Each structure stands twice: as C-alpha cells, then as structure tokens.
Amino acid sequence: MTDWAIDTQKLTKHYGDVVAVQDLDLQVTQGEIFGFLGPNGAGKTTTIRTLLDQIRPTSGAATILGRDVHRDALEIRRLIGYVPGDLALYPRLTGKETLQYFARLRGGVEQSYIDELAERLKADLSRKVGDYSTGNRQKIGLIQAFMHSPALLVLDEPTAGLDPLIQQEFHAMLEEVRDEGRTVFLSSHSLSQVERVADRVGIIREGRLVVVEGVDDLKRKAIRRIDFEFADPIPSGTFTGVAGVHEASVERRHATVSFEGPVNDILRAAMAHEVLNLNSRESDLEEVFLTYYRDAVSPGGNQEGKVSDVH
Missing domain, CATH: 3.30.70.100 (Alpha-Beta Plaits)
Incomplete structure (x- = not known):
C-alpha cells in the first residue's frame, strides 16, 4: 500500500479552451494536514471534484489511499469525509435528521460521537436546516465529514461562516485527526487558517501548482x-x-x-x-502567497495572476 493519501500524475482538466487544472503533480502524505492555497478561480475546487470523481479529467491520473479515483470511486467514498465549498442540505430536515440520514448512508455511526461533535462545535441540531445561518449549516457539514472517523478528510473552504471560537475548536479537531495518523486535505483562500494548522502547503495559480513546501520553509523565504x-x-x-x-x-x-x-x-x-x-x-504565509501572485502586467494589459471564473 502506498504512503500517499493523495497522488496525482499530470492531472489536467480543461473546459473547452479554458484551462482549469494543468499537469498537476501532487503528493499528500498520510498523517499530515496539507493546505491547498489559491484565490477563488485558481483551480482548487476543480482539483477536488476531479479527485472525487465528480468530474472526469481531460488527462492524467490520480489515486486516493492507493486506489484509482475513478475505478475505485465507491470504495474511496467509504474512506473519506468531505465538505464541499458549495454545501447544500435538505432545508426541511432538522440538523439531527440530516445527520441521521447521512449516518444511515454510512451504514451506521455512533450517535454518541455525533452528539460529542455537535457539542464541540456548538451546533443546535433541533432546528430545521432551512432556518440555519451559513455558519450553522457549515457545522452540520463538518459533523457529517468527521463522524465516521475517515482516513482522509477533504475540506473545501470549511470555515465559511464560523465564528473565531468555533474555528479554534475546529483546528483542535484537525490536529487530533493528524495525531491519530489520519490525513487532512484543506483547501482554502484563507491564509491565516491554513498557516495555523498545516504541515505543508501547495499554492495553485491559474490551474498550475507553483510550489509545495513546509509552512516554516516557505515563511523563511518570504x-x-x-x-x-x-x-x-x-x-x-x-x-x-x-x-x-x-x-x-x-x-x-x-x-x-x-x-x-x-x-x-x-x-x-x-x-x-x-x-x-x-x-x-x-513574515507570514500571506507574504509568501502574495510573492507568488505579485507578477508583472502581461502584454495584454491584464495581471498574469488574474482570477478566472473557473474554480
């Protein structure tokens, strides 16, 4: 079995003439928190959707926990927890009913652990999801991702709407996952969030991976x-x-x-x-990030790092 939680080889996704991800070679080690950084439109979400077989790559290949992301997609889903960047839930179900639904899909999850996660995140499970704020919906998304103790957590902008105290508790949960030898793939444009918890970071720009290094190593270069x-x-x-x-x-x-x-x-x-x-x-990670995005104006008059509409 491979040591890689995620391994991509020249992973590429085009939408017609638009390049969303190009020749992505990325290896995420089992047991680490890996931060995947870039502004909206850099290719983060497209990478995640390709890894999870929600969309098919134009070319290239990828594995998750040693399993082919397309051929073994069903088995992979049993091993991961996922919070999408565009989280959508059934508005007429309560938080508790929503989590019970996901637990049944998982083949059963300990209710006591669901309750523990809800307490840690200060989530009120009695209300209907449609009445929740963005932050409270996000809490439900996080609980369903964590509740079966997956080998790999794939989190796309997971702190949206969370207040600072809940974010601190979320960071503690991520560190516990790492301490147990499990893996977190944390995609975000929030540099401060990633800097606090990540072991390594990858910076993606216009669909291309421009650097992968330890947080401390990158900061030393800033x-x-x-x-x-x-x-x-x-x-x-x-x-x-x-x-x-x-x-x-x-x-x-x-x-x-x-x-x-x-x-x-x-x-x-x-x-x-x-x-x-x-x-x-x-120096902080934001300085490093800006260094990789602070380029000269291209001949056409646009910033070379200009964000496109592709996520």
Missing part, C-alpha cells in the same frame, strides 16, 4: 521587514547596496528595510549609527 529608530537622522542611502535588501525607506530618524536571507549585513549598516530601537516583523 520577504521580512525591520523597523529602525535612530538617535539622529541618517543618510537616505544607508542601506543602498546592502546584501539581501529589497527596499529601504528612510525618513530622518526612522527606517524600514524589506529583505530576505541573513540579516547580518543590514545590522552592520545600521550599527554605523546609534540605534535606539528596532523591531523585526515576522
């Missing part, structure tokens, strides 16, 4: 910033030509330096003057 306060005004060119500096803004006794790589040369340049204070701003 442009960082240092704010300096000096005792006296310093020359405007103090940081010009210093290794690693991308941009430096100097205004009398204050300077902000954007850089990547080691900080030694920057500190040496600063210490030629009397430094009263400095503050290093930690």
